[in-house]
Amino acid sequence: MRERTVSEAVIHRLPKYYRHLQELQERGVERISSGELSAEMGFNASQIRQDFNCFGGFGQQGYGYRVNSLLHELSQILGLTHVYNIVIVGAGNIGKALARYAAFPQEGYEVKGIFDIREEVIGREINGITVQNVADLPEFLQQNQIDIGVICTPKDNAQKTADVLTQGGVRALWNFAPIDVEAEKACIENVHLSDSLYVLSYRLTNS
Amino acid sequence: MRERTVSEAVIHRLPKYYRHLQELQERGVERISSGELSAEMGFNASQIRQDFNCFGGFGQQGYGYRVNSLLHELSQILGLTHVYNIVIVGAGNIGKALARYAAFPQEGYEVKGIFDIREEVIGREINGITVQNVADLPEFLQQNQIDIGVICTPKDNAQKTADVLTQGGVRALWNFAPIDVEAEKACIENVHLSDSLYVLSYRLTNS
Structure with missing residues:
Protein backbone atom coordinates (compact mmCIF):
# COMPACT_ATOMS: atom_id res chain seq x y z
CA MET A 1 0.00 0.00 0.00
CA ARG A 2 2.89 2.33 0.77
CA GLU A 3 3.59 3.53 -2.74
CA ARG A 4 0.00 4.63 -3.30
CA THR A 5 0.18 7.34 -0.69
CA VAL A 6 3.50 8.85 -1.74
CA SER A 7 3.27 11.84 -4.06
CA GLU A 8 5.54 12.48 -7.03
CA ALA A 9 6.94 15.52 -5.26
CA VAL A 10 7.98 13.44 -2.26
CA ILE A 11 9.52 10.76 -4.49
CA HIS A 12 11.62 13.39 -6.22
CA ARG A 13 12.82 14.80 -2.89
CA LEU A 14 14.01 11.41 -1.63
CA PRO A 15 17.27 11.38 -3.64
CA LYS A 16 18.08 14.84 -2.31
CA TYR A 17 17.60 13.69 1.29
CA TYR A 18 19.67 10.61 0.55
CA ARG A 19 22.55 12.63 -0.89
CA HIS A 20 22.47 15.12 1.93
CA LEU A 21 22.44 12.44 4.61
CA GLN A 22 25.40 10.75 2.93
CA GLU A 23 27.29 14.02 3.25
CA LEU A 24 26.32 14.34 6.91
CA GLN A 25 27.53 10.80 7.52
CA GLU A 26 30.85 11.60 5.83
CA ARG A 27 31.17 14.66 8.05
CA GLY A 28 30.64 12.45 11.08
CA VAL A 29 27.27 13.95 12.06
CA GLU A 30 25.33 11.41 14.13
CA ARG A 31 21.95 13.03 14.57
CA ILE A 32 20.10 15.99 13.13
CA SER A 33 16.78 17.73 13.75
CA SER A 34 14.29 18.55 11.02
CA GLY A 35 15.06 22.21 11.76
CA GLU A 36 18.76 21.75 11.07
CA LEU A 37 18.06 19.70 7.95
CA SER A 38 15.72 22.46 6.85
CA ALA A 39 18.38 25.14 7.29
CA GLU A 40 20.93 23.09 5.34
CA MET A 41 18.68 21.90 2.52
CA GLY A 42 16.30 24.80 2.06
CA PHE A 43 13.13 22.71 2.45
CA ASN A 44 10.91 23.77 5.31
CA ALA A 45 11.05 21.73 8.49
CA SER A 46 7.41 20.71 8.57
CA GLN A 47 7.67 19.46 4.99
CA ILE A 48 10.69 17.36 5.97
CA ARG A 49 8.78 15.87 8.92
CA GLN A 50 5.78 15.17 6.68
CA ASP A 51 7.96 13.56 4.02
CA PHE A 52 9.58 11.25 6.55
CA ASN A 53 6.18 10.49 8.07
CA CYS A 54 5.10 9.06 4.69
CA PHE A 55 7.56 6.29 5.39
CA GLY A 56 6.72 5.71 9.02
CA GLY A 57 8.67 8.66 10.48
CA PHE A 58 12.00 7.72 11.99
CA GLY A 59 12.53 10.73 14.21
CA GLN A 60 11.95 11.25 17.90
CA GLN A 61 10.61 14.49 19.26
CA GLY A 62 13.32 16.53 20.95
CA TYR A 63 16.02 14.21 19.68
CA GLY A 64 15.81 14.46 15.93
CA TYR A 65 16.86 11.86 13.40
CA ARG A 66 19.71 9.41 13.67
CA VAL A 67 21.69 9.97 10.46
CA ASN A 68 22.77 6.33 10.10
CA SER A 69 19.36 4.78 10.54
CA LEU A 70 17.65 7.38 8.37
CA LEU A 71 20.20 6.72 5.63
CA HIS A 72 19.65 3.00 5.99
CA GLU A 73 15.87 3.38 5.76
CA LEU A 74 16.15 5.72 2.77
CA SER A 75 18.44 3.36 0.90
CA GLN A 76 15.88 0.60 1.40
CA ILE A 77 13.00 2.82 0.34
CA LEU A 78 14.92 3.91 -2.75
CA GLY A 79 15.74 0.28 -3.54
CA LEU A 80 19.46 0.95 -3.38
CA THR A 81 20.03 -2.34 -1.57
CA HIS A 82 19.48 -4.25 -4.87
CA VAL A 83 21.80 -4.61 -7.82
CA MET B 1 10.52 44.20 -12.02
CA ARG B 2 9.41 41.14 -13.95
CA GLU B 3 11.76 38.62 -12.41
CA ARG B 4 10.66 39.44 -8.87
CA THR B 5 7.18 38.10 -9.36
CA VAL B 6 8.12 34.82 -11.04
CA SER B 7 8.38 31.82 -8.74
CA GLU B 8 11.08 29.19 -8.90
CA ALA B 9 8.48 26.62 -9.93
CA VAL B 10 7.42 28.72 -12.93
CA ILE B 11 11.04 29.32 -13.93
CA HIS B 12 11.68 25.59 -13.93
CA ARG B 13 8.60 24.93 -16.08
CA LEU B 14 9.66 27.44 -18.75
CA PRO B 15 12.23 25.13 -20.41
CA LYS B 16 9.61 22.40 -20.61
CA TYR B 17 7.16 24.73 -22.36
CA TYR B 18 9.91 25.85 -24.66
CA ARG B 19 10.87 22.30 -25.65
CA HIS B 20 7.27 21.29 -26.14
CA LEU B 21 6.47 24.30 -28.30
CA GLN B 22 9.54 23.57 -30.42
CA GLU B 23 8.14 20.11 -31.05
CA LEU B 24 4.73 21.54 -31.96
CA GLN B 25 6.40 23.92 -34.38
CA GLU B 26 8.32 21.04 -35.97
CA ARG B 27 5.05 19.13 -36.33
CA GLY B 28 3.55 22.15 -38.11
CA VAL B 29 1.04 23.02 -35.37
CA GLU B 30 0.13 26.71 -35.65
CA ARG B 31 -2.01 27.27 -32.60
CA ILE B 32 -2.89 25.44 -29.43
CA SER B 33 -5.24 25.96 -26.49
CA SER B 34 -4.15 25.70 -22.87
CA GLY B 35 -6.42 22.63 -22.68
CA GLU B 36 -4.56 20.87 -25.49
CA LEU B 37 -1.17 21.86 -24.04
CA SER B 38 -2.40 20.51 -20.72
CA ALA B 39 -3.36 17.14 -22.22
CA GLU B 40 -0.01 16.85 -23.99
CA MET B 41 2.23 18.05 -21.18
CA GLY B 42 0.45 16.79 -18.10
CA PHE B 43 0.31 20.22 -16.39
CA ASN B 44 -3.19 21.45 -15.64
CA ALA B 45 -4.67 24.03 -17.97
CA SER B 46 -5.25 26.75 -15.42
CA GLN B 47 -1.62 26.43 -14.26
CA ILE B 48 -0.49 26.87 -17.86
CA ARG B 49 -2.63 29.99 -18.25
CA GLN B 50 -1.33 31.36 -14.95
CA ASP B 51 2.28 30.67 -15.92
CA PHE B 52 1.88 32.50 -19.22
CA ASN B 53 0.09 35.34 -17.46
CA CYS B 54 3.25 35.93 -15.41
CA PHE B 55 4.81 37.09 -18.63
CA GLY B 56 1.93 39.14 -19.93
CA GLY B 57 -0.21 36.28 -21.27
CA PHE B 58 0.00 35.76 -24.98
CA GLY B 59 -3.22 33.84 -25.54
CA GLN B 60 -6.63 34.91 -26.70
CA GLN B 61 -9.78 33.46 -25.23
CA GLY B 62 -11.43 30.97 -27.60
CA TYR B 63 -8.43 31.05 -29.93
CA GLY B 64 -5.58 29.77 -27.84
CA TYR B 65 -1.92 30.47 -28.29
CA ARG B 66 -0.05 31.02 -31.54
CA VAL B 67 2.82 28.53 -31.37
CA ASN B 68 5.27 30.75 -33.27
CA SER B 69 4.76 33.87 -31.23
CA LEU B 70 4.68 32.00 -27.93
CA LEU B 71 7.97 30.32 -28.85
CA HIS B 72 9.44 33.67 -29.79
CA GLU B 73 8.36 35.24 -26.49
CA LEU B 74 9.64 32.27 -24.51
CA SER B 75 13.02 32.35 -26.20
CA GLN B 76 13.30 36.03 -25.27
CA ILE B 77 12.21 35.41 -21.69
CA LEU B 78 14.70 32.56 -21.38
CA GLY B 79 17.41 34.75 -22.84
CA LEU B 80 18.01 32.36 -25.73
CA THR B 81 18.40 35.25 -28.13
CA HIS B 82 21.87 35.98 -26.71
CA VAL B 83 25.11 34.11 -27.25
Whole structure:
Protein backbone atom coordinates (compact mmCIF):
# COMPACT_ATOMS: atom_id res chain seq x y z
CA MET A 1 0.00 0.00 0.00
CA ARG A 2 2.89 2.33 0.77
CA GLU A 3 3.59 3.53 -2.74
CA ARG A 4 0.00 4.63 -3.30
CA THR A 5 0.18 7.34 -0.69
CA VAL A 6 3.50 8.85 -1.74
CA SER A 7 3.27 11.84 -4.06
CA GLU A 8 5.54 12.48 -7.03
CA ALA A 9 6.94 15.52 -5.26
CA VAL A 10 7.98 13.44 -2.26
CA ILE A 11 9.52 10.76 -4.49
CA HIS A 12 11.62 13.39 -6.22
CA ARG A 13 12.82 14.80 -2.89
CA LEU A 14 14.01 11.41 -1.63
CA PRO A 15 17.27 11.38 -3.64
CA LYS A 16 18.08 14.84 -2.31
CA TYR A 17 17.60 13.69 1.29
CA TYR A 18 19.67 10.61 0.55
CA ARG A 19 22.55 12.63 -0.89
CA HIS A 20 22.47 15.12 1.93
CA LEU A 21 22.44 12.44 4.61
CA GLN A 22 25.40 10.75 2.93
CA GLU A 23 27.29 14.02 3.25
CA LEU A 24 26.32 14.34 6.91
CA GLN A 25 27.53 10.80 7.52
CA GLU A 26 30.85 11.60 5.83
CA ARG A 27 31.17 14.66 8.05
CA GLY A 28 30.64 12.45 11.08
CA VAL A 29 27.27 13.95 12.06
CA GLU A 30 25.33 11.41 14.13
CA ARG A 31 21.95 13.03 14.57
CA ILE A 32 20.10 15.99 13.13
CA SER A 33 16.78 17.73 13.75
CA SER A 34 14.29 18.55 11.02
CA GLY A 35 15.06 22.21 11.76
CA GLU A 36 18.76 21.75 11.07
CA LEU A 37 18.06 19.70 7.95
CA SER A 38 15.72 22.46 6.85
CA ALA A 39 18.38 25.14 7.29
CA GLU A 40 20.93 23.09 5.34
CA MET A 41 18.68 21.90 2.52
CA GLY A 42 16.30 24.80 2.06
CA PHE A 43 13.13 22.71 2.45
CA ASN A 44 10.91 23.77 5.31
CA ALA A 45 11.05 21.73 8.49
CA SER A 46 7.41 20.71 8.57
CA GLN A 47 7.67 19.46 4.99
CA ILE A 48 10.69 17.36 5.97
CA ARG A 49 8.78 15.87 8.92
CA GLN A 50 5.78 15.17 6.68
CA ASP A 51 7.96 13.56 4.02
CA PHE A 52 9.58 11.25 6.55
CA ASN A 53 6.18 10.49 8.07
CA CYS A 54 5.10 9.06 4.69
CA PHE A 55 7.56 6.29 5.39
CA GLY A 56 6.72 5.71 9.02
CA GLY A 57 8.67 8.66 10.48
CA PHE A 58 12.00 7.72 11.99
CA GLY A 59 12.53 10.73 14.21
CA GLN A 60 11.95 11.25 17.90
CA GLN A 61 10.61 14.49 19.26
CA GLY A 62 13.32 16.53 20.95
CA TYR A 63 16.02 14.21 19.68
CA GLY A 64 15.81 14.46 15.93
CA TYR A 65 16.86 11.86 13.40
CA ARG A 66 19.71 9.41 13.67
CA VAL A 67 21.69 9.97 10.46
CA ASN A 68 22.77 6.33 10.10
CA SER A 69 19.36 4.78 10.54
CA LEU A 70 17.65 7.38 8.37
CA LEU A 71 20.20 6.72 5.63
CA HIS A 72 19.65 3.00 5.99
CA GLU A 73 15.87 3.38 5.76
CA LEU A 74 16.15 5.72 2.77
CA SER A 75 18.44 3.36 0.90
CA GLN A 76 15.88 0.60 1.40
CA ILE A 77 13.00 2.82 0.34
CA LEU A 78 14.92 3.91 -2.75
CA GLY A 79 15.74 0.28 -3.54
CA LEU A 80 19.46 0.95 -3.38
CA THR A 81 20.03 -2.34 -1.57
CA HIS A 82 19.48 -4.25 -4.87
CA VAL A 83 21.80 -4.61 -7.82
CA TYR A 84 20.25 -3.39 -11.07
CA ASN A 85 21.33 -4.57 -14.52
CA ILE A 86 21.65 -1.84 -17.11
CA VAL A 87 22.03 -1.65 -20.87
CA ILE A 88 23.08 1.52 -22.65
CA VAL A 89 21.77 2.11 -26.16
CA GLY A 90 23.76 4.65 -28.14
CA ALA A 91 27.52 4.87 -27.61
CA GLY A 92 27.87 8.56 -28.50
CA ASN A 93 29.26 11.19 -26.14
CA ILE A 94 26.77 10.85 -23.35
CA GLY A 95 26.45 7.06 -23.74
CA LYS A 96 30.21 6.68 -23.45
CA ALA A 97 30.35 9.03 -20.45
CA LEU A 98 27.67 6.98 -18.68
CA ALA A 99 29.35 3.69 -19.59
CA ARG A 100 32.46 4.96 -17.81
CA TYR A 101 30.59 6.46 -14.88
CA ALA A 102 32.62 5.27 -11.92
CA ALA A 103 29.79 5.59 -9.41
CA PHE A 104 27.62 2.92 -11.09
CA PRO A 105 29.22 -0.19 -9.60
CA GLN A 106 29.55 1.29 -6.12
CA GLU A 107 25.90 2.36 -6.16
CA GLY A 108 24.62 -1.04 -7.29
CA TYR A 109 24.21 -0.54 -11.03
CA GLU A 110 25.93 -2.95 -13.37
CA VAL A 111 26.35 -2.14 -17.07
CA LYS A 112 25.64 -5.45 -18.82
CA GLY A 113 25.70 -4.30 -22.43
CA ILE A 114 26.28 -1.32 -24.73
CA PHE A 115 24.60 -1.14 -28.14
CA ASP A 116 24.93 1.10 -31.16
CA ILE A 117 23.68 1.20 -34.73
CA ARG A 118 26.89 2.54 -36.31
CA GLU A 119 29.25 0.04 -37.92
CA GLU A 120 32.34 2.02 -36.96
CA VAL A 121 31.39 1.86 -33.29
CA ILE A 122 30.22 -1.77 -33.06
CA GLY A 123 33.03 -3.97 -31.75
CA ARG A 124 34.83 -1.19 -29.91
CA GLU A 125 35.47 -1.54 -26.23
CA ILE A 126 34.23 0.96 -23.66
CA ASN A 127 35.24 0.42 -20.07
CA GLY A 128 35.85 -3.27 -20.78
CA ILE A 129 32.53 -3.85 -22.55
CA THR A 130 32.31 -4.52 -26.28
CA VAL A 131 29.73 -2.42 -28.14
CA GLN A 132 27.17 -4.70 -29.80
CA ASN A 133 24.95 -4.20 -32.81
CA VAL A 134 21.60 -2.78 -31.76
CA ALA A 135 19.98 -5.35 -34.08
CA ASP A 136 21.04 -7.95 -31.50
CA LEU A 137 19.38 -6.12 -28.62
CA PRO A 138 16.08 -8.09 -28.65
CA GLU A 139 17.93 -11.40 -28.40
CA PHE A 140 20.22 -10.02 -25.70
CA LEU A 141 17.17 -8.97 -23.69
CA GLN A 142 15.72 -12.47 -23.98
CA GLN A 143 18.89 -13.98 -22.59
CA ASN A 144 19.66 -11.40 -19.90
CA GLN A 145 17.42 -9.96 -17.25
CA ILE A 146 17.84 -6.21 -17.64
CA ASP A 147 16.21 -3.78 -15.23
CA ILE A 148 17.07 -0.37 -16.65
CA GLY A 149 17.51 0.70 -20.26
CA VAL A 150 19.51 3.88 -20.80
CA ILE A 151 18.56 5.63 -24.03
CA CYS A 152 21.39 7.76 -25.47
CA THR A 153 20.37 7.62 -29.13
CA PRO A 154 19.61 10.61 -31.33
CA LYS A 155 16.09 12.02 -31.05
CA ASP A 156 14.69 10.10 -34.02
CA ASN A 157 15.60 6.66 -32.67
CA ALA A 158 14.61 7.26 -29.06
CA GLN A 159 10.99 6.06 -29.11
CA LYS A 160 11.85 3.02 -31.22
CA THR A 161 14.59 2.13 -28.75
CA ALA A 162 12.14 2.53 -25.87
CA ASP A 163 9.76 0.13 -27.65
CA VAL A 164 12.46 -2.51 -28.20
CA LEU A 165 13.59 -2.25 -24.58
CA THR A 166 10.11 -2.58 -23.09
CA GLN A 167 9.14 -5.38 -25.48
CA GLY A 168 12.23 -7.15 -24.17
CA GLY A 169 10.92 -6.87 -20.62
CA VAL A 170 12.86 -3.81 -19.41
CA ARG A 171 10.74 -2.09 -16.78
CA ALA A 172 12.60 1.20 -16.37
CA LEU A 173 13.86 3.69 -18.96
CA TRP A 174 16.43 6.40 -18.28
CA ASN A 175 16.19 8.61 -21.33
CA PHE A 176 18.84 11.14 -22.35
CA ALA A 177 17.60 11.69 -25.91
CA PRO A 178 16.29 15.24 -26.33
CA ILE A 179 12.68 14.09 -26.69
CA ASP A 180 10.30 12.53 -24.16
CA VAL A 181 9.69 8.83 -24.76
CA GLU A 182 6.57 6.96 -23.73
CA ALA A 183 5.95 3.40 -22.62
CA GLU A 184 2.91 1.79 -21.07
CA LYS A 185 4.63 -0.89 -19.09
CA ALA A 186 7.74 0.87 -17.87
CA CYS A 187 8.62 3.74 -15.57
CA ILE A 188 10.49 6.51 -17.31
CA GLU A 189 12.78 9.34 -16.33
CA ASN A 190 13.35 11.75 -19.19
CA VAL A 191 16.53 13.71 -18.49
CA HIS A 192 16.85 17.06 -20.22
CA LEU A 193 20.28 18.44 -19.54
CA SER A 194 19.57 21.70 -21.32
CA ASP A 195 16.63 22.54 -19.06
CA SER A 196 18.99 23.60 -16.29
CA LEU A 197 21.10 25.49 -18.82
CA TYR A 198 17.98 27.40 -19.95
CA VAL A 199 17.29 28.26 -16.31
CA LEU A 200 20.79 29.77 -16.11
CA SER A 201 20.15 31.78 -19.30
CA TYR A 202 16.91 32.99 -17.77
CA ARG A 203 18.67 34.17 -14.63
CA LEU A 204 21.52 35.81 -16.55
CA THR A 205 18.98 37.68 -18.66
CA ASN A 206 16.63 38.66 -15.86
CA SER A 207 19.03 39.61 -13.10
CA MET B 1 10.52 44.20 -12.02
CA ARG B 2 9.41 41.14 -13.95
CA GLU B 3 11.76 38.62 -12.41
CA ARG B 4 10.66 39.44 -8.87
CA THR B 5 7.18 38.10 -9.36
CA VAL B 6 8.12 34.82 -11.04
CA SER B 7 8.38 31.82 -8.74
CA GLU B 8 11.08 29.19 -8.90
CA ALA B 9 8.48 26.62 -9.93
CA VAL B 10 7.42 28.72 -12.93
CA ILE B 11 11.04 29.32 -13.93
CA HIS B 12 11.68 25.59 -13.93
CA ARG B 13 8.60 24.93 -16.08
CA LEU B 14 9.66 27.44 -18.75
CA PRO B 15 12.23 25.13 -20.41
CA LYS B 16 9.61 22.40 -20.61
CA TYR B 17 7.16 24.73 -22.36
CA TYR B 18 9.91 25.85 -24.66
CA ARG B 19 10.87 22.30 -25.65
CA HIS B 20 7.27 21.29 -26.14
CA LEU B 21 6.47 24.30 -28.30
CA GLN B 22 9.54 23.57 -30.42
CA GLU B 23 8.14 20.11 -31.05
CA LEU B 24 4.73 21.54 -31.96
CA GLN B 25 6.40 23.92 -34.38
CA GLU B 26 8.32 21.04 -35.97
CA ARG B 27 5.05 19.13 -36.33
CA GLY B 28 3.55 22.15 -38.11
CA VAL B 29 1.04 23.02 -35.37
CA GLU B 30 0.13 26.71 -35.65
CA ARG B 31 -2.01 27.27 -32.60
CA ILE B 32 -2.89 25.44 -29.43
CA SER B 33 -5.24 25.96 -26.49
CA SER B 34 -4.15 25.70 -22.87
CA GLY B 35 -6.42 22.63 -22.68
CA GLU B 36 -4.56 20.87 -25.49
CA LEU B 37 -1.17 21.86 -24.04
CA SER B 38 -2.40 20.51 -20.72
CA ALA B 39 -3.36 17.14 -22.22
CA GLU B 40 -0.01 16.85 -23.99
CA MET B 41 2.23 18.05 -21.18
CA GLY B 42 0.45 16.79 -18.10
CA PHE B 43 0.31 20.22 -16.39
CA ASN B 44 -3.19 21.45 -15.64
CA ALA B 45 -4.67 24.03 -17.97
CA SER B 46 -5.25 26.75 -15.42
CA GLN B 47 -1.62 26.43 -14.26
CA ILE B 48 -0.49 26.87 -17.86
CA ARG B 49 -2.63 29.99 -18.25
CA GLN B 50 -1.33 31.36 -14.95
CA ASP B 51 2.28 30.67 -15.92
CA PHE B 52 1.88 32.50 -19.22
CA ASN B 53 0.09 35.34 -17.46
CA CYS B 54 3.25 35.93 -15.41
CA PHE B 55 4.81 37.09 -18.63
CA GLY B 56 1.93 39.14 -19.93
CA GLY B 57 -0.21 36.28 -21.27
CA PHE B 58 0.00 35.76 -24.98
CA GLY B 59 -3.22 33.84 -25.54
CA GLN B 60 -6.63 34.91 -26.70
CA GLN B 61 -9.78 33.46 -25.23
CA GLY B 62 -11.43 30.97 -27.60
CA TYR B 63 -8.43 31.05 -29.93
CA GLY B 64 -5.58 29.77 -27.84
CA TYR B 65 -1.92 30.47 -28.29
CA ARG B 66 -0.05 31.02 -31.54
CA VAL B 67 2.82 28.53 -31.37
CA ASN B 68 5.27 30.75 -33.27
CA SER B 69 4.76 33.87 -31.23
CA LEU B 70 4.68 32.00 -27.93
CA LEU B 71 7.97 30.32 -28.85
CA HIS B 72 9.44 33.67 -29.79
CA GLU B 73 8.36 35.24 -26.49
CA LEU B 74 9.64 32.27 -24.51
CA SER B 75 13.02 32.35 -26.20
CA GLN B 76 13.30 36.03 -25.27
CA ILE B 77 12.21 35.41 -21.69
CA LEU B 78 14.70 32.56 -21.38
CA GLY B 79 17.41 34.75 -22.84
CA LEU B 80 18.01 32.36 -25.73
CA THR B 81 18.40 35.25 -28.13
CA HIS B 82 21.87 35.98 -26.71
CA VAL B 83 25.11 34.11 -27.25
CA TYR B 84 26.69 32.88 -24.00
CA ASN B 85 30.38 32.14 -23.58
CA ILE B 86 31.16 28.97 -21.68
CA VAL B 87 34.21 27.41 -20.07
CA ILE B 88 34.31 23.77 -19.02
CA VAL B 89 36.48 22.84 -16.05
CA GLY B 90 37.31 19.13 -15.86
CA ALA B 91 37.84 17.21 -19.09
CA GLY B 92 36.78 13.82 -17.76
CA ASN B 93 33.90 11.78 -19.16
CA ILE B 94 31.11 14.25 -18.61
CA GLY B 95 33.29 17.27 -19.41
CA LYS B 96 34.30 15.73 -22.72
CA ALA B 97 30.71 14.77 -23.53
CA LEU B 98 29.58 18.35 -22.91
CA ALA B 99 32.51 19.80 -24.89
CA ARG B 100 31.29 17.76 -27.86
CA TYR B 101 27.60 18.50 -27.29
CA ALA B 102 26.39 19.36 -30.77
CA ALA B 103 23.40 21.38 -29.62
CA PHE B 104 25.51 24.07 -27.90
CA PRO B 105 26.37 26.20 -30.93
CA GLN B 106 22.90 25.99 -32.42
CA GLU B 107 21.34 27.00 -29.12
CA GLY B 108 23.65 29.97 -28.62
CA TYR B 109 26.30 28.60 -26.29
CA GLU B 110 29.91 28.85 -27.33
CA VAL B 111 32.61 26.80 -25.60
CA LYS B 112 35.54 29.22 -25.24
CA GLY B 113 37.87 27.09 -23.15
CA ILE B 114 38.37 23.70 -21.52
CA PHE B 115 40.54 23.31 -18.43
CA ASP B 116 41.94 20.38 -16.50
CA ILE B 117 44.42 19.79 -13.70
CA ARG B 118 45.91 16.54 -15.07
CA GLU B 119 49.17 16.81 -17.02
CA GLU B 120 48.24 13.94 -19.35
CA VAL B 121 45.08 15.75 -20.42
CA ILE B 122 46.44 19.30 -20.77
CA GLY B 123 47.32 20.03 -24.40
CA ARG B 124 44.90 17.48 -25.85
CA GLU B 125 42.28 18.64 -28.29
CA ILE B 126 38.56 18.13 -27.72
CA ASN B 127 36.23 19.21 -30.48
CA GLY B 128 38.87 21.59 -31.83
CA ILE B 129 39.65 23.17 -28.46
CA THR B 130 42.96 22.60 -26.66
CA VAL B 131 42.67 21.67 -23.00
CA GLN B 132 44.46 24.25 -20.87
CA ASN B 133 46.01 24.04 -17.43
CA VAL B 134 43.49 24.99 -14.77
CA ALA B 135 46.23 27.10 -13.16
CA ASP B 136 45.78 29.46 -16.11
CA LEU B 137 42.03 29.80 -15.60
CA PRO B 138 42.14 33.06 -13.55
CA GLU B 139 44.16 34.80 -16.26
CA PHE B 140 41.91 33.41 -18.98
CA LEU B 141 38.89 34.81 -17.15
CA GLN B 142 40.53 38.23 -16.98
CA GLN B 143 41.06 38.23 -20.73
CA ASN B 144 37.77 36.67 -21.84
CA GLN B 145 34.26 37.55 -20.84
CA ILE B 146 32.77 34.23 -19.76
CA ASP B 147 29.10 33.93 -18.83
CA ILE B 148 28.74 30.34 -17.72
CA GLY B 149 31.24 28.07 -15.96
CA VAL B 150 30.59 24.35 -16.27
CA ILE B 151 32.03 22.39 -13.34
CA CYS B 152 32.91 18.78 -14.24
CA THR B 153 35.64 18.22 -11.68
CA PRO B 154 35.67 15.52 -9.01
CA LYS B 155 33.72 16.32 -5.85
CA ASP B 156 36.71 17.59 -3.88
CA ASN B 157 37.65 20.28 -6.40
CA ALA B 158 34.15 21.52 -7.16
CA GLN B 159 33.80 24.31 -4.60
CA LYS B 160 37.31 25.59 -5.25
CA THR B 161 36.53 25.68 -8.98
CA ALA B 162 33.32 27.56 -8.27
CA ASP B 163 35.31 30.12 -6.26
CA VAL B 164 37.88 30.64 -9.02
CA LEU B 165 35.13 31.03 -11.63
CA THR B 166 33.12 33.58 -9.66
CA GLN B 167 36.23 35.51 -8.61
CA GLY B 168 36.94 35.74 -12.33
CA GLY B 169 33.56 37.35 -12.92
CA VAL B 170 31.55 34.34 -14.08
CA ARG B 171 27.94 34.92 -13.10
CA ALA B 172 26.44 31.47 -13.73
CA LEU B 173 27.61 28.01 -12.66
CA TRP B 174 26.39 24.75 -14.19
CA ASN B 175 27.66 22.14 -11.76
CA PHE B 176 27.93 18.43 -12.60
CA ALA B 177 30.16 17.47 -9.68
CA PRO B 178 28.31 15.20 -7.25
CA ILE B 179 28.16 17.86 -4.54
CA ASP B 180 26.25 21.14 -4.36
CA VAL B 181 28.47 24.19 -4.77
CA GLU B 182 27.73 27.62 -3.37
CA ALA B 183 28.47 31.13 -4.56
CA GLU B 184 27.21 34.47 -3.39
CA LYS B 185 27.49 36.36 -6.62
CA ALA B 186 26.44 33.75 -9.17
CA CYS B 187 23.37 31.77 -10.07
CA ILE B 188 23.87 28.05 -9.82
CA GLU B 189 22.27 24.95 -11.23
CA ASN B 190 23.51 21.81 -9.49
CA VAL B 191 22.82 18.85 -11.78
CA HIS B 192 22.58 15.47 -10.10
CA LEU B 193 22.29 12.80 -12.76
CA SER B 194 21.85 10.02 -10.25
CA ASP B 195 18.75 11.61 -8.72
CA SER B 196 16.63 10.44 -11.63
CA LEU B 197 18.29 7.03 -11.50
CA TYR B 198 17.36 6.78 -7.80
CA VAL B 199 13.77 7.61 -8.74
CA LEU B 200 13.82 4.69 -11.17
CA SER B 201 15.18 2.39 -8.45
CA TYR B 202 12.41 3.58 -6.18
CA ARG B 203 9.76 2.78 -8.76
CA LEU B 204 11.26 -0.62 -9.60
CA THR B 205 11.30 -1.49 -5.90
CA ASN B 206 7.87 -0.15 -5.05
CA SER B 207 5.81 -1.27 -8.04
